[in-house]
Amino acid sequence: FGTYDNVAKASAKGVEIGLTRRPADGFTIAANYTHTNARDEVSGLRLARRPADVVNFNADYALPFGLSVGVGVQMSGDRFDDAGNTRSLDGYILTDVRASFPVTDSIELYGRVENLFDVDYATVYQNGQAGRGVFGGVRVRM
Numbered sequence: 001f002g003t004y005d006n007v008a009k010a011s012a013k014g015v016e017i018g019l020t021r022r023p024a025d026g027f028t029i030a031a032n033y034t035h036t037n038a039r040d041e042v043s044g045l046r047l048a049r050r051p052a053d054v055v056n057f058n059a060d061y062a063l064p065f066g067l068s069v070g071v072g073v074q075m076s077g078d079r080f081d082d083a084g085n086t087r088s089l090d091g092y093i094l095t096d097v098r099a100s101f102p103v104t105d106s107i108e109l110y111g112r113v114e115n116l117f118d119v120d121y122a123t124v125y126q127n128g129q130a131g132r133g134v135f136g137g138v139r140v141r142m
Contacts, residue, residue: 007083010047012038026062031055045085049123053077053091072096081125092121100139111136 018032034054038047046052054077060070077091098112111134118132 007040007042007047009041010039011041012036012047012050014038026064028058028060030058040083043083045083046080048081048083049079049089051077051079051091067099067101069099070097072098079123087125089122089125092119094119094121106141108139108141109136110139 014034014036016032016034018030020028020030022028032055036050036052036054038050039045040047053075055075057073058070060068062068072095074094074096075091076093079089079091081087081089094114095116096112096114097116098110100108100110102108114133114135115129115131120128120131122128
């Protein structure tokens with residue numbers, strides 16, 4: 001009770017595919033999909049906290065005057081929280097947005113909002129994740 005235990009024998013098999021396209025100058029879209037079958041080979045049950053399916057999508061656009069904007073979406077499928085596969089955790093979709101603007105060749109302003117829609121989700125039972133986060137700053141290159 002209250003400890004972490006390793007399984008005697010585990011396997012993880014799957015497939016991952018990705019695609020990146022640049023349909024126009026300054027515009028990039030990228031997507032990837034991962035399917036993983038991670039199992040305890042002794043019990044045959046799924047390994048805890050590993051979603052079978054994860055999808056990521058990103059779109060970024062650099063405007064001619066230097067402003068870059070982007071959006072990222074991560075979709076993570078359902079998973080089990082325990083080795084016995086009795087407690088499930090719901091999948092979730094997170095959306096992030098970001099922007100940056102070069103002030104000079106060596107100074108850039110940037111900002112991002114993580115979990116834009118303030119989704120309530122957990123990757124571990126009763127251990128909530130951060131809600132919406134807003135970040136900004138100045139990046140200096142020397």
